[in-house]
Amino acid sequence: MSAEKTLVILKPDCLNQGAAGTVIERFERAGFEIAACKMMRLSTTLLREHYAHLAKLPFFPEIERFMGSRPVIVLILRGERAVDRVRELLGPTDSTKAPKGTIRGDLGTDKMSNICHASDSAAAAATEIQRFFRADEIFG
Numbered sequence: 629m630s631a632e633k634t635l636v637i638l639k640p641d642c643l644n645q646g647a648a649g650t651v652i653e654r655f656e657r658a659g660f661e662i663a664a665c666k667m668m669r670l671s672t673t674l675l676r677e678h679y680a681h682l683a684k685l686p687f688f689p690e691i692e693r694f695m696g697s698r699p700v701i702v703l704i705l706r707g708e709r710a711v712d713r714v715r716e717l718l719g720p721t722d723s724t725k726a727p728k729g730t731i732r733g734d735l736g737t738d739k740m741s742n743i744c745h746a747s748d749s750a751a752a753a754a755t756e757i758q759r760f761f762r763a764d765e766i767f768g
């Protein structure tokens with residue numbers, strides 16, 4: 629099977645605790661390559677598009693506040709079965725339920741502060757990669 633790309637966001641709680649290096653190291657040790665990387669503050673417009681599937685939920689304003697609270701790091705990772713394997717490395721959304729050994733289980737706090745976003749399907753990865761990166765910002 630050929631290499632696949634997925635989109636990852638290192639969320640504000642990851643950067644606030646100085647865990648960007650640790651998280652990127654886990655991805656690299658698992659065999660993923662960085663194909664693109666940038667730091668950016670996520671605008672309300674971008675967040676409403678990115679989290680459109682949650683927009684009607686009562687805690688959506690909190691997600692917007694949290695995700696916009698500071699600049700984040702957005703990455704494209706490349707590797708075999710990247711979409712599924714990166715989600716496996718993260719663990720489930722709720723950090724309190726994520727097993728030890730997963731990124732969220734080891735470093736996350738709760739459902740909202742869960743360290744990383746990662747695309748949940750190949751179709752989502754394609755859409756999200758285009759949402760955050762121009763073609764000339766993606767390497768290899």
Ligand code: ADP
Binds near residue numbers: 687748
């Ligand atoms: P995932 O990020 O694991 O794909 P979702 O797409 O369901 O999960 O949710 C997007 C993000 O919204 C989560 O990563 C988390 O930061 C936040 N979130 C989801 N569900 C809740 C919840 N019940 N309470 C607070 N925040 C939540």
